[in-house]
Amino acid sequence: MMIVPLLWREAARFPAALARSAALLVLVFLTHVGQAVAVAWSMSAVLRGQAQDVLLALSLILGIALLRLALSLAQASAAAHLGGRVRQAVRRRAMEAALVPERLHDTAARDGSMRASLGDGVDGIDAYVSKYVPAIVQLLLTCPIVVTALFSLSPWAGLCVAAGVVFALLGPMAWKRTTARRGLDHWDSYEALSADLLESLRGMATLRTLGDVSGTRRRLDHRSEALRRATERVMRVSLGETSVTDAAVQGGAVAAAAVAVVHAVTGQAPALEVYLILLLSSEAFRPIRDLSRHWHAGFLGLTAVPGLQRLGAFTERRATAPDHDAPEHTASGHGDGRTARGRTADALRVTGLSFRYPGAHVDVIHDLDLTARRGSLTAIVGASGAGKSTLFDLLLGFLTPRTGSIDLDGRPLRAFDIAVVSQRPVLFAGTVRDNLAVTGTTTEADLVEACRDAGVLNEIQRFPRGFDTEVTEAGTSLSGGQRQRLALARALLARRPVLLVDEPTSALDADRSADVVRTLHRVARDRVVLMISHRSETLTGVPDVFSLDSGHLYRSTS
Numbered sequence: 001m002m003i004v005p006l007l008w009r010e011a012a013r014f015p016a017a018l019a020r021s022a023a024l025l026v027l028v029f030l031t032h033v034g035q036a037v038a039v040a041w042s043m044s045a046v047l048r049g050q051a052q053d054v055l056l057a058l059s060l061i062l063g064i065a066l067l068r069l070a071l072s073l074a075q076a077s078a079a080a081h082l083g084g085r086v087r088q089a090v091r092r093r094a095m096e097a098a099l100v101p102e103r104l105h106d107t108a109a110r111d112g113s114m115r116a117s118l119g120d121g122v123d124g125i126d127a128y129v130s131k132y133v134p135a136i137v138q139l140l141l142t143c144p145i146v147v148t149a150l151f152s153l154s155p156w157a158g159l160c161v162a163a164g165v166v167f168a169l170l171g172p173m174a175w176k177r178t179t180a181r182r183g184l185d186h187w188d189s190y191e192a193l194s195a196d197l198l199e200s201l202r203g204m205a206t207l208r209t210l211g212d213v214s215g216t217r218r219r220l221d222h223r224s225e226a227l228r229r230a231t232e233r234v235m236r237v238s239l240g241e242t243s244v245t246d247a248a249v250q251g252g253a254v255a256a257a258a259v260a261v262v263h264a265v266t267g268q269a270p271a272l273e274v275y276l277i278l279l280l281s282s283e284a285f286r287p288i289r290d291l292s293r294h295w296h297a298g299f300l301g302l303t304a305v306p307g308l309q310r311l312g313a314f315t316e317r318r319a320t321a322p323d324h325d326a327p328e329h330t331a332s333g334h335g336d337g338r339t340a341r342g343r344t345a346d347a348l349r350v351t352g353l354s355f356r357y358p359g360a361h362v363d364v365i366h367d368l369d370l371t372a373r374r375g376s377l378t379a380i381v382g383a384s385g386a387g388k389s390t391l392f393d394l395l396l397g398f399l400t401p402r403t404g405s406i407d408l409d410g411r412p413l414r415a416f417d418i419a420v421v422s423q424r425p426v427l428f429a430g431t432v433r434d435n436l437a438v439t440g441t442t443t444e445a446d447l448v449e450a451c452r453d454a455g456v457l458n459e460i461q462r463f464p465r466g467f468d469t470e471v472t473e474a475g476t477s478l479s480g481g482q483r484q485r486l487a488l489a490r491a492l493l494a495r496r497p498v499l500l501v502d503e504p505t506s507a508l509d510a511d512r513s514a515d516v517v518r519t520l521h522r523v524a525r526d527r528v529v530l531m532i533s534h535r536s537e538t539l540t541g542v543p544d545v546f547s548l549d550s551g552h553l554y555r556s557t558s
Contacts, residue, residue: 007129007133007305010089014082017078018134020078021078021079024078025079025135026141029138031064038064039061040276082130090314093315093316094308095118121307121308122308125305139287146284150281153280157277161285165288345374347373348371348530350370350406351407352368353370353391355399356402365387366552367552368553369553372528373528374526375525376543376544377543379546380532380553381545381547389502392500418499419492419499427486429471430470431467431468432466433467434471435471436467446493454523455516456489498527502532514540
């Protein structure tokens, strides 16, 4: 029996679901006990030649079997509900912990390792929470009942089974500690392979161009071999633990059977009690066998627990900054649970903003003042490294300024006031509609309006299936301009009062760039729109253009 306090605490966050799952599991076990009693009764009745009792016992066995089927289905549903609730909560906290400035700007972090933890790691804890935890509760409640019943039938049989149960629980613990240590090595190998594989897939075109496909293959082979060796080590230790449990189970059952045989031979007990001793001795170990099975099923998730703990998946984040982490408020400032959707704002003001990265000697952003207003497109230009992306990270709350303030209509700017169109929009495998609807439930009219405003509606309508046209992963089935405008439509559907646009024309030709800028002019009628670009030639007609150079902002004279 392995107790993982973090996962027990997660299960305890949903006491009703946990109690329902454990209670149904206990009831399922009791049907096994009831069936064992009915079988013993039927066998005893056969020996005594009581045909009516045999028929009644067989009817009881059939009824109990049907009842167990119904209870098992209900218990499986309850366990899935519990596991799903825990997975959802852990993944939410893990995502919140991953999307903090320290991690977003951590150059040593690998996306593949993060994906393994957030995906397979979180999914892997399901078996422990939904099956192993209720199984422990079942064992603690039912084993004493069966052992007590055996003591009432035969003290020696009860003593043998009790000893077997204790040894089956305590004996494997040393093995489990070894398994846990080796399990960490196994998960590290799994994370490393996941990270290498994801990075190789992302850079496949570059690897082929550079002729390093064979080198990448060798690196993946090395990672795979390391994972195979780690898996084998874990399996060897796990088999040893299983053998200890089985030895205890079989030993206890055999000892109890020997006691029953002795009673039968010496004539000290009627046939019914002999059969009960034999059958109940086996049932006493059923929870232990279930526990062992669920342990192996949930082992991968347990090895991921340290990584998830480092990520912060088991820690509830508390709001520390009202402008970014506090519950969403309305324009009036009262927290009623509503978001900033559909609200407008007149002016975004940045005052005296300065920021310096840790270890740097100079500010990346220095004493910056900026006002961007609704109704007028505002653009910031500058060379690579001038601080444009850092400014956006400060506006989004990913970084905390050293000095200065960022206000929207006189109150602190909050993360949910902002929609973003990134330089390389993230599109998912699915339909156009799926990619647009990630901001929430939307009607057909909303989709049409947003796509019209973003200048992509005509192209979508020319697709074979319109909004139901399939989009490949990363949007590779679309052109660069289509991806950019689709991402803009998605941002418009969020209905945030501020829209940040990062390098919207970087991958477009002159005509497409002009189309995007005209689209942003239309969008700016209803919201504050701030864009950054390194191509000043595409900003013809933009009334407010600022130049960012060495952390200082100047109004552009070109």
